Amino acid sequence: MSFNRRQLLQGAAAAAAGIAAPAIRAADTLKIGYVSPQTGPLAPFGEADKWVIEQMKAAFKDGLTVGGTKYAVEIVLKDSQSNPNRAGEVANDLILKDKIVLMLTAGTPETANPVCDACELNEVPCVSSVVPWQPWFFGRKGDPAKGFAWTYHVFWGLEDVIANFTNGWNSVSTNKKVGGLFPNDGDGNAWGDKELGFPKPLAAQGYALTDPGRFQNGTQDFSAQIAAFKKDGVEVVTGVVIPPDAKTFLTQARQQGFKPKVITLGKALLFPGAIEALGELGYGLTSEVWWSPSHPFASSLTKQSAKALAEAYEAGTKKQWTQPIGFAHALFEVAADALKRARSLKPADVRDAVAASNLNTVIGPVKWGGAGPFKNVSKTPLVLGQWVKAPAGSKNKVELVIVNNAAATSIPTAGKLTLL
Numbered sequence: 001m002s003f004n005r006r007q008l009l010q011g012a013a014a015a016a017a018g019i020a021a022p023a024i025r026a027a028d029t030l031k032i033g034y035v036s037p038q039t040g041p042l043a044p045f046g047e048a049d050k051w052v053i054e055q056m057k058a059a060f061k062d063g064l065t066v067g068g069t070k071y072a073v074e075i076v077l078k079d080s081q082s083n084p085n086r087a088g089e090v091a092n093d094l095i096l097k098d099k100i101v102l103m104l105t106a107g108t109p110e111t112a113n114p115v116c117d118a119c120e121l122n123e124v125p126c127v128s129s130v131v132p133w134q135p136w137f138f139g140r141k142g143d144p145a146k147g148f149a150w151t152y153h154v155f156w157g158l159e160d161v162i163a164n165f166t167n168g169w170n171s172v173s174t175n176k177k178v179g180g181l182f183p184n185d186g187d188g189n190a191w192g193d194k195e196l197g198f199p200k201p202l203a204a205q206g207y208a209l210t211d212p213g214r215f216q217n218g219t220q221d222f223s224a225q226i227a228a229f230k231k232d233g234v235e236v237v238t239g240v241v242i243p244p245d246a247k248t249f250l251t252q253a254r255q256q257g258f259k260p261k262v263i264t265l266g267k268a269l270l271f272p273g274a275i276e277a278l279g280e281l282g283y284g285l286t287s288e289v290w291w292s293p294s295h296p297f298a299s300s301l302t303k304q305s306a307k308a309l310a311e312a313y314e315a316g317t318k319k320q321w322t323q324p325i326g327f328a329h330a331l332f333e334v335a336a337d338a339l340k341r342a343r344s345l346k347p348a349d350v351r352d353a354v355a356a357s358n359l360n361t362v363i364g365p366v367k368w369g370g371a372g373p374f375k376n377v378s379k380t381p382l383v384l385g386q387w388v389k390a391p392a393g394s395k396n397k398v399e400l401v402i403v404n405n406a407a408a409t410s411i412p413t414a415g416k417l418t419l420l
Contacts, residue, residue: 028069028071028072029071029072029073029074030064030066030071030072030073030074030101030339030345031074031075031076031094031098031099031100031101032074032075032076032101032102032103032104032332032335033076033078033091033094033098033100033102033103033104034049034053034075034077034078034103034104034105034331035077035078035079035080035087035090035094035103035104035105035111035115036049036077036080036106036107036111036328037079037080037081037082037107037108037110037111038050038077038079038080039079039081039082040080040081040082040083041082041217041218041242041243041244042080042082042107042108042110042242044243044270044273044274044322044324045106045107045108045111045130045324046079046106046107046324047271047273047319047322047324048313048322048324048325048328049077049324049328051313051316051317052325052328052329052332053075053077055302055312055329056075056332057075059301059302059332059336060073060075060336064336064339065340066340066344066345067342067343067344067345067349071345076094076098076100078091078093078094080107080111080115082110082111083110084110084111084113084114085114087105087110087111087112087113087114087115088114088115088117091103091105091114091115091118091119092118092122095119095124096122100124101125101339101345101347101350102124102125102126102127102335102338102339102350102354103115103119103124103125103126104126104127104128104331104332104335105126105127105128105129106128106129106130106131106324106327106328106331107131107324108131108186108187108267109131109135109136109185109186109187110185110186112128112129112130112131112136112153113135113136113139113140113186115128116136116140116148116151116153117140119150119151120140120148120149120150120151123149123150123347124150125150125151125152125338125350125351125354126150126151126152127151127152127154127331127334127335127338127354128151128152128153128154129153129154129155129327129330129331130155130290130324130327131153131155131186131187132155132156132157132158132160132161132187132190133153133155133156133157133372133373133374133377133379134157134158134190134193134196134197135186135187135189135190136153136155136377137153137373137374137377138190138196139186139190142374142376144374147374147375147376148376149351150351151376152354152355152357152368152376152377152378153376153377153378154327154331154334154363154366154377154378154379154380155290155327155380156288156290156379156380156382157373157377157379158190158191158196158197158198159201160379160381160382160407161191161266161288161382162198162202163382163406164288164382164383164384164404164406164407165238165264165286165288165384166202166205167384167404167406167407168262168264168286168384168403168404168417169236169262169264170205171416171417172261172262172417172418172419173419174235174261174262175233175235176206176207176208176235176236177207177208177210177232177234177235177236178202178207178208178209178210178234178236178237178238179209179210179212179228179229179232179234179236179237179238179239179260180192180198180209180210180211180239181215181222181225181237181238181239181240181245181265182197182211182239182240183214183215183216183217183219183239183240183242183245184214184215184216185217187266187267188214188239188240188241189214191239191240192211192214198238199211207236208232210228210229210232212224212225212228212229217241217242217245218242218244218245219245219248220248221248221252222249222252222253223252223256226249226253226256226258227256229258229260230256230257230258234260235260236260236261236262236263236264237253237262237263237265238263238265238266239265239266240265240266240267240268241265241266241267241268242267242268243267243268243271243274243277245268246265246268246274247274247277247278247281250281251281254281259420260420261419262286262417262419262420263284263285263286264286264287264384265285265286265287266287266288268287269282269285269287269387270287270288270322270323271322271323272320272322272396272397272400273320273322275387275398276397282387282398283388283389283398284386284387284388284418284419284420285386285387285420286384286385286387286403286417287384287385287387287400288382288383288385289323289382289383289384289385289400289402290323290326290327290363290382291323291324291325291326291327291362292306292310292321292323292385292400292411293307293309293310293311293321294306294307294402294411294412295326295362295363295364295381295411296410296411296412297361297362297364298360299329299330299333299361299362300333300337300360300362301329301332301333301336304362305362306326306362309325309326309329310325313325320396326362327363329361329362329363330361330362330363330366333359333361333362334354334357334361334366337357337359338350338353338354338356338357354368355368355369355375356368356369357378363380364380364381365378366378366380381407381408381410381411382407382408383402383404383405383407383408383411383413384402384403384404384405384417385400385402385403386400386401386415386417386418387399387400387401388401388415401414401415402414402415403415403417
């Protein structure tokens with residue numbers, strides 16, 4: 001009897017050990033940090049993130065195997081609140097408190113740059129996006145000879161946005177007089193920079209630029225800019241402004257009798273919500289298009305085409321598709337691919353796997369070290385779009401039509417640029 005009892009106890013202990021061992025293994029979790037503007041004036045850049053992260057939870061439900069060990073995956077989202085200081089703070093929290101193995105970040109220099117700086121300082125690998133590469137690289141005092149050790153970026157550059165804007169303007173008849181709206185922020189200072197930004201290429205193409213100088217985001221009065229544009233006979237307005245400032249400028253331009261033939265703005269005119277808020281002032285405005293349902297790419301992770309991804313978003317959120325969906329999704333494609341190839345979760349091993357990426361994603365090919373201007377930059381294609389009133393019967397109020405693809409001919413157009 002005692003022998004049987006001892007057997008039973010030993011068996012129970014062995015069974016308990018058998019139960020405990022997988023439980024310990026299951027507790028091995030790798031954390032991916034994600035920082036974006038969920039609130040504040042830049043919130044439209046982060047609007048799709050929660051939906052994308054839910055999609056990724058499903059994609060990662062069985063975990064990821066890194067260096068022969070299987071890990072559960074946890075994604076920790078932090079809100080930059082559209083504030084550079086806050087972006088840096090939450091990045092440090094993710095690195096020091098949450099002990100993330102990889103950082104992802106997106107949504108203008110005000111979010112991505114301080115997050116990348118925190119990663120560079122703490123030697124944590126980071127992949128960033130949704131910032132033209134010049135304000136990302138030079139805005140962080142990057143040295144072209146050295147690049148960065150821990151931070152890798154995927155997006156287009158100012159040369160691409162300038163090419164798209166001028167391709168559009170060259171297709172219509174204007175007096176080639178351009179008014180610039182460049183705020184005192186990371187994007188505005190880069191776009192208005194005499195060496196790196198718009199002034200040189202515009203002059204080379206015979207455009208005269210009127211730049212009334214930098215202004216603060218949230219400006220309530222654009223009378224000085226409008227007066228300068230009227231005085232110089234400006235027929236084309238360009239720049240890179242936040243959505244509330246675009247509304248203020250456009251409303252005051254109409255009130256003050258300033259009627260340009262073309263208005264092409266970066267940042268402010270990317271999102272359907274911002275265009276709807278403008279009412280009829282929104283029809284005919286033009287902007288860069290970095291991602292759309294008609295982009296001819298598919299996800300390496302879910303196999304969805306760009307069209308299928310946009311449709312899934314619309315079905316899941318009851319909102320119109322928005323450009324950052326593709327880039328938020330692609331950041332996780334790069335993360336999953338790099339972690340699967342990493343030798344271990346040691347920061348240098350993850351970083352080396354990121355640097356060696358060569359992946360076809362829903363935003364196009366991602367590859368560092370040769371394809372881009374610097375080893376830390378992988379470029380994505382860019383085209384020009386124009387907002388039009390949605391046709392009768394459409395569930396949307398406005399539609400973004402691709403009107404010029406001279407800079408990326410693989411992405412189809414659906415119309416031609418028309419004057420306001």
